[in-house]
Amino acid sequence: MIDKIINKETKKTIFYTLGMFFIFSLAFFVITLVIQINTDMAEKDEIMTQEKQLVDVEKTIITNKVDRLATDLLYVTDALELGDNSRSDYSTVADHWLAFSNRKIIYDQIRFIDVDGNEVIRVNYTDTGATLADSDDLQNRADRYYFTEAIGLEKDQIYFSKLDLNMENDKIEQPIKPMIRLATPYFGPRGQLEGIVVLNYSADDMLSQVEKIASTSRGQIFMLNADGYWLYNSADTSKAWSFMDENRLDESFKNDFPDIWQSIETEKNGAQISDTGIFNYTNILTADELELDSNHSLVLGMGDWTIVSYIPTDTAEGKLLTASLFDTVLLVLKDNLFAYFLIFALALFLGALLTINKVKNDEIKYFSEYDAMTGIFNRRTGFEKLTQLYKSTEKNKSEISVCFIDINGLKDVNDYLGHDVGDELILTITTGIKNNIRENDFVARLGGDEFLIIFEGLDEDGAEVVWQRIVQDFEQINDTENRRYLISASHGIETFSGGSNEYIDTIINQADEKMYREKKIIKKDLKIIRDFKPGDETGPLPQA
Template structure:
């Protein structure tokens, strides 16, 4: 047994390194995954809370602005009840509305239109202030969608148009003017509709507020109309696409069809898809409960083309988007990617610790080896050998089988030591042991009882079979004597005794019997035997 074998050391180091590395890595990856999952969950909850807060804030701010416009519309409508609404009063009304427009600064136009669609009063506002449009410049608007949608309204109904760009003479006005039109009917004393009041609300202020609030979102902020078109988007090429024939395919609805379908079915909520995480809410969830909305008490809102929706979108491939990734494989990859240095340290520690464990194992094996084996010959020493023999004996008693014990003694070892030196004596001992090992089975074993005495234990061989093996061993020695020109001859005496497993049979008595046979043979062999050969002149 070569305890210093590099191959053996390498095998143990590799084995322990792999086991330690896998064990420690699994512990690290498990703990890291749990820790990272919890951290990601906390961050995700914070982001969800932030996005929901921003959506609510966007909704409240925009609703507040629209509610204020509705209040202004009702004020102007109610003020008309003070007049008879004929040519004599139109000029007075126009002057009052001009003052109102200059104060508000948010209405591109304030108009009163009669049942035929004719503009009766129109106040235009610009950076230079408001001015009353001359009667000769007033137009008929009966073909415009907002007039058609408004003229059939009942008392206390407010019409809110879609949010679009202002169009003049069939073209989008430049620079762009985002407009929302709100209207309500005006009635005479008999309850008949006399006309409608229309406010052209300059929605730039509303959209500016929307953009300012959206800066606090970690994702992208969108304001969508009821058809899924972008009214607000940081990518300006996608805004107002429905106003241009060549851009009508550009919409949130077409880019994210599944998400849009879900948003249509729900007034507000969150949605996590393969594209990313969405937080959304309708803007105009008008509450007519007077306890919650005093401004709009008993008011019925009629939408021209539905509602608007604020959407905050966190793309999946963004820095925060990965927090909403539910794939455990992605989480594992993320842990491995972030933990490469730690895994390298674990590998180094595993190797170092494995080297120490291997050295300790080798040290223990050496101690065990030298406590059980004869250092020179590598066979079992007397103590360990007899323990093993007793164990074999007990096993065979319980389970069946047989044992033959061969007691051998090397003839003339002392003569070789005295005449040729201990190196030659050691060579003789090793030659004898090698000859035995060459011809016995793996289950057989050899015990060194003393300096030149050995036991050979033949497992499951009777005495005749054991003698046959011994004959082959002895022939090996004869071959050495005949073919090798050594200064000594190899000669061994032996005695074999078979265990009969009688009730009163003991191992010691069997060994003594074999020993006695060996001495009987030794007396015969030593007659005229010369171990050390004479030197040739």
């Protein structure tokens, strides 16, 4: 009997143990599975978002490049018109073109071709600089596609050719020269068509920018022409330009990924997951998207280009993006097998989960209150702090000063020196403010180049004293550090008391108006970008 009771209790203990083990193991499994799925989803979203943003950035870079190329073509055409004396003396034009070619260093040739296809002026650029071709070296280009397609254009139309490799004597020039030709008709002083102006743009300049952005991709970046051939392939450069070789016409993105190419031709932009990988793509230089200005129009001779981000399925990112729920379950079981034999590990896991959850909540709270780049209050938090301060001072009617600040020339710094330098300017401004305000003052970032300082217990004169300390810091940096730009900011200060019953928005708007008036005065004589030294590639830049 005792043996039966012992056996019964032993069985019950085993049953309870197995039951508890099953319950805790199941709970642990469900929790780990949910975490894995959420982590995978977040990483998938991050990868897909990053790749989409990357192809969009590539599109913007190329579109902006085309805009600048068209502007350069109009410039050299204007130079031809100004130097045309109707006596076939183009020496002044040649001088302008030589200087322009040496300054830009991206144009292999600048030419004026008459209506019969004869080169009248040709400026060549090599590593040693720009030279003017001798009259004996000028050639007839009437049979070239860019001449036949551009000579019939209307005034103020600009022809933009396909991107291909330069040919000499029906052979690909070595080393290869990716080339785009821009052309526009030239009408002489009497309004008659006299020929076309042609720029041979060395597209290595553009492709190097594409390559720089492509280096940040989690996969591979392709640039395709309208026929589905590679113009750029970050993974295998040998695949590019196969359309220039009759023996390699089968080597194309269109043939390697026919289903994806069909989607690209149909949808123009989007994302797709297939058995071969994950694709994000967008068309660039489409005729319906690219506009120069109201007075000129582009005639695209190359069809649409396409930027493609490709993540193969055999990579870690590709496996993550294509994983099924069954794959995730197997991964969770494999990674946590030892934990199922240790119930105590469940408690450790829960503690870790709470810690992770707390860190995530703190991170969310931080980014909801602070500007991620500068570490100061963001717009929403700044207004909340100001409102709280306003309410707390209603009884004692102490003064509060609001200083509205706008960075001068941030757009010029971003445009001409790059956004990394623009970020440096923003951080310098922020640091100067934080180092000079009092402990009970605070600063908030309202937007890209706008900031707000709140001075508790200071009138306008006192706030101005603090602002002048900040300005002195900026001036010291301008005098002692050899930066490519000047640090400058406009400000406007408005003071009110806690019991004034004024609206905060009204007060800030008044400070904004004062800032704007100061900015108009400062910008008259302000040159944010410092002059370049002789020999710099881009030359002096315009005033802010």
